[in-house]
Amino acid sequence: MGDTRLEPVVLSEAERLTLESWAKRRSTAQGLAVRARIVLACPNGWNNTVVAARLGAGRDTVRRRRTRFPARQPDALADEPQPGVPRTITDAQVKKAAVRTLQQTPQGGTH
Incomplete structure (x- = not known):
């Protein structure tokens, strides 16, 4: 099941504990929780297809998280700005x- 071509994801104990807490906590945004679960599954030696199948995610999503995490660590799990019309x-x-x-009542208003 392991793929030797994949860059290994090595987690420190502190990173693993942080990711596990994000994955398990009920108040965590679900997108962040899924991304944390993906990164937690990568050190197991599974390839992207296996991780995607076990977690119900897309292969491209797993690939993206696997490649981003070693370079940027926890910041890699944050949502990036989406393209579109500027604010x-x-x-x-x-x-x-x-x-x-x-804090202000409009003229003639009662709220």
Whole structure:
């Protein structure tokens, strides 16, 4: 089942414990939990197809996580910015709108 062509994923004890806690914790975002499970399965010597089949993930997803993790460690599991239209509103504008909505009463309003 092992594939000698694959770059081995070596986890320190601290990394393994962190990934296991992310994979098991109920409050972890499911995307992060799945990515943690994928990285945890890689040191077992399984190839990408086996990991994908056992975890219900795509082969490309497993390949991507296997190659990203050694280079960037825990940061490799974070979601990357998605392509698309850039934001038209800044964080400051969002904060201002939230404060105005929650703390000010509109003229003639009762909330």
